Amino acid sequence: MANTNMRWKLPTICFVLQIIMIILFGFFVRSNIESDPHWAEYKETQNITSDNENEFYYRYSSFQDVHVMIFVGFGFLMTFLQKYGFGSVAFNFMLAAFGIQWAILMQGWFHSFEDGKILIGVENLINADFCVGSVCIAFGGVLGKVSPVQVLVMTLFQVTLFSVNEWVLLNQLHVIDAGGSMTIHTFGAYFGLTVAFILRRPKLNERNHNEGSVYHSDIFAMIGTLFLWMYWPSFNSAVSNHGDAQHRAAINTYCSLASSVLTTIAISSAVNKTGKLDMVHIQNATLAGGVAVGTAAEMMLTPYGSLIVGFICGIVSTLGYKYLSPLLTSKLGLHDTCGIHNLHGMPGIIGGIVGAVTAAAATEDVYTAPGLIAMFRFEGDWANRSPSTQGGYQAAGICVSLAFAFVGGTIVGLILKLPIWGEPADENCFEDAVYWEIPNEEEEVETSNQYVAHEPQYHNTLKMSEEP
Amino acid sequence: MANTNMRWKLPTICFVLQIIMIILFGFFVRSNIESDPHWAEYKETQNITSDNENEFYYRYSSFQDVHVMIFVGFGFLMTFLQKYGFGSVAFNFMLAAFGIQWAILMQGWFHSFEDGKILIGVENLINADFCVGSVCIAFGGVLGKVSPVQVLVMTLFQVTLFSVNEWVLLNQLHVIDAGGSMTIHTFGAYFGLTVAFILRRPKLNERNHNEGSVYHSDIFAMIGTLFLWMYWPSFNSAVSNHGDAQHRAAINTYCSLASSVLTTIAISSAVNKTGKLDMVHIQNATLAGGVAVGTAAEMMLTPYGSLIVGFICGIVSTLGYKYLSPLLTSKLGLHDTCGIHNLHGMPGIIGGIVGAVTAAAATEDVYTAPGLIAMFRFEGDWANRSPSTQGGYQAAGICVSLAFAFVGGTIVGLILKLPIWGEPADENCFEDAVYWEIPNEEEEVETSNQYVAHEPQYHNTLKMSEEP
């Protein structure tokens, strides 16, 4: 049995990673012109009269919404497990706090590197959050089955792979993916599933009773769901072009999400013998519409097109939770704690396809000639690309993301399988007590058990075994 | 006894409604110029030099705050019931997700219809959220006593009635009501109360023990309260004129809300024999100040005027919870689960009156001559209206809203009384187990009850009756 004592492993890796970050930031990262005192001079050279033209005022409130999605959204969504609330919210916090630093560097080298320095502004913060979003997704696949050290190692590698994949898609294939259906969701989900598959535990289901929710943990999870759902329009529009593109991306995402909710509820009720709803579906599948318009939301998908996408994805995702996930576990041994395949995997691929089709169907009539160029950035090397060619490249982007996910996930999964990271034993999965000091009811002990567990919100395994 | 099995009813209504939405959106809904690629052309014709002039940047962060109020604010406010947390947050989610789509259509036909199309932008999203807010309010009156199918049917009709009432007020009476004291709160509350009255259950109180909170459910509810309270300045300023009006509406609302908190606490303590505070009051009456400046916040109500309004409404609302609600239940059989009469009904009417008085008292001296025209839109057909006439029409708006609420509520209540919607029996009211799969402690069963319920956050009725 693995040694789950984190006393030296976890502090060591945290310190090493953080010190490396400081050194690399020291060498490479500087403020860009919009967050530097030279901005005033620059404004004059650009004939900018108002500070409102600073990128900060176009992007900051979107950034904050995305930030909430990553930390509260994903963090609380995963608190549905009855005894893994601490790990869900806090390991997500840890991985994201490290991940954003590493992402600023990786994405910076690819996209914001000038004269030997990475020049950062608010858009870099958004993109770092996006990158970390893909790690949060993958974390959902292995939730409760890995140690915090494994989480950090996975983050280190996944952020790296994400950035390379993103660079291939955006810079080599010249793919449009502002809301990340491909780069964030497809890549994140299949990467996480591959890792989960490599780390599979054949005896897990026989032994573990903790994998399930209790009444209040399901309500905590709804905090995550709702903040993800509400702020998703900001997510898909955060890095779109100023003006109409950002505006349109928000509207389309809003429509798609609304539609998902109704079909999720419909299917959740329809697949239950007595028509009762399942909170797992509400917590997750209602979000599928946001995933699936990640690529196309800023295009002229139109509000009704968005409704259709949300309609389909609510159905696909809920059916996935009901039928496909149990099948993957029983047939392949692929255990996916949060059902990321249903929420991010399938809707992510659908989103990539919707994006490819929408791009291929673009016309000057709909977008105007300069609008078409602005939308798909048909400039420089890509000045002669046609919408239909663009559609083909968009489709290629899905395949590349999947390839990166499977190959990268396999390698990272094998690294995480090394017996040195303090992985929990099967019987300790989904249980905070392995890695956390858990509050106990001291009073109970001190008053020599005159009454039974008057505040028994949590007992760790050791505690329970002491009871008669 | 009614059949509460939702298996066919709920999926059917969800699918039918969502498909109708898609068809109607397909026929009618398009992006407006500010979210269309033709924006660039349009900008030039309007001599707009900065994308910051796009409506998106004036309204989007207000929209997101309102969005949080509707989904997290109302959703969590209602989780105070000990066994109805799933229904509270998820049925609110469902009704709002459907309602915003239907509201975009209904309000669009009245206000954004051009050349056969509804042209939408961020302001339409805000208005749709506003419209749905009135449904969330009404839902609070019937919370725990209706099936999800009834909720959807009510939403369908209430959004329709709201839009007609709003059109009468704004377009026919030319009433000012940016924060919706009349259109949202007065209409929503009295509509909901009328429906609750029609659906009254004389034997409910004798039988049901679930109508109450537990410790943690009261804390969940505070999440809703605080997000409503904090973002209310955005709510009341979201659709105000650009610049000073929006700025002023936020400040006045902030003041009114602050004042409500103190008088709520004062009265809550004063009406209790031992001076103890009641969470029900804190959760609700602290918000009354926001309701009551919904109409007047963008006018020159002044900060101290706002404090006075909040002062009064904190008192009225808390006294309502303490004395009036029990009276309405015992005398009229009117059971109002969330006390919407105290939070939205009375403060809504007060808000309408405050608005009428503030409008009637408006002078060119205070507003400047063009400012007065801009504030009350004394243009076109209304170019010759005086402030005092405006005050009269504002007062008329309260009456019209009440009339719509009573007549509409009666009709909708009678429709909802039909025994086909799967209404819960009296003994199943306020209990999630009727419509939800509830997580149970499997371990308990499997280990043959060696110790008593170590995580008994929730037991459904069936479960408990099996226990010795």
Next chain:
Amino acid sequence: MANTNMRWKLPTICFVLQIIMIILFGFFVRSNIESDPHWAEYKETQNITSDNENEFYYRYSSFQDVHVMIFVGFGFLMTFLQKYGFGSVAFNFMLAAFGIQWAILMQGWFHSFEDGKILIGVENLINADFCVGSVCIAFGGVLGKVSPVQVLVMTLFQVTLFSVNEWVLLNQLHVIDAGGSMTIHTFGAYFGLTVAFILRRPKLNERNHNEGSVYHSDIFAMIGTLFLWMYWPSFNSAVSNHGDAQHRAAINTYCSLASSVLTTIAISSAVNKTGKLDMVHIQNATLAGGVAVGTAAEMMLTPYGSLIVGFICGIVSTLGYKYLSPLLTSKLGLHDTCGIHNLHGMPGIIGGIVGAVTAAAATEDVYTAPGLIAMFRFEGDWANRSPSTQGGYQAAGICVSLAFAFVGGTIVGLILKLPIWGEPADENCFEDAVYWEIPNEEEEVETSNQYVAHEPQYHNTLKMSEEP
């Protein structure tokens, strides 16, 4: 034993304070030009063409983020106590709602007073929230040990002292402190600690078993932690100069916070015998990085400088929770419920020092000549001040803040020690039941206890003692 019945004390103080607020607002507070209908005229005189130049659009979304930090952030952070959730979130709500009104007046007289009136706009709301932030901090030191009347009295005096201290720092010493490391955190923490010391209860620890968390209360607290953590970049940038300064402050704070998370986790694990993490550290010390760049975030601290500050403060703060707090309690009898010394005290002082050093090191090369003047407001009386002199004054600001905290805290502590405020007895500390109606499981009583406490989320002391 003190009489904890609040029936007349609490309503009286609430009403008196609120009526005084109304009167003073009536005499003094008016809208400033940007929230007044005369804005349109003013715009013309200033050649402002766009309403986007209204301060509202530069500050409002930052204001809302700060607002969330004060009410949800601080409120929920303190819900970690197992039986003090109501008091934590609601007394924080009460003190902040009163405090912002009084702060608008106090700060207004010092900073926004023109022709006998205080002219307020969105920046005043932000500053009022900032001022109240220092009261929330101090409240954390006495949490669970004071009555709501004491909380209001403390707020009244602390807001007054804060405003005077702030005026001395900003207007007399001409210190820069946009994010309030000195004015908010250092002052707030040491004021609160001094009050806690004066009110110390030597027998508290022997008797009270309620001072601790339960599983779900620790998750509630994480809601507070995360909203504080996510929105801290808005806090530190909210009142910075438009454009690059605001942009830079957000980026630097983001970096510092990210770094704190990793070192907090590292130390939390390293100081535990079995390497297990402690939720208290995660809930609090992860925020230390935000505190410590409060002064310097808008300066050219650089991203890597911010990482270093966060790195150090995560360590210092976590070690403080582990070793220093128990020592202060056992040696000095200084009981600090939320550990404000570790989260706000030490990091606040570090922040002041970092600010002084960063200011002293400022050069025209880095800031540009006009940039240096804009950053440190080297104008008017301070036109000839050099960066190194500025550094000296910054350091003096720390000392002044500490002096205000110790002297003010002593006086206020002695006032609060008067036996007339309804202070709870030692055995009732950290227990909502003294001041709150607590929901009980009626069913349990009515069914004559056939099964044990099926929903025992909370029992008050009286209740428990009745049980066999």
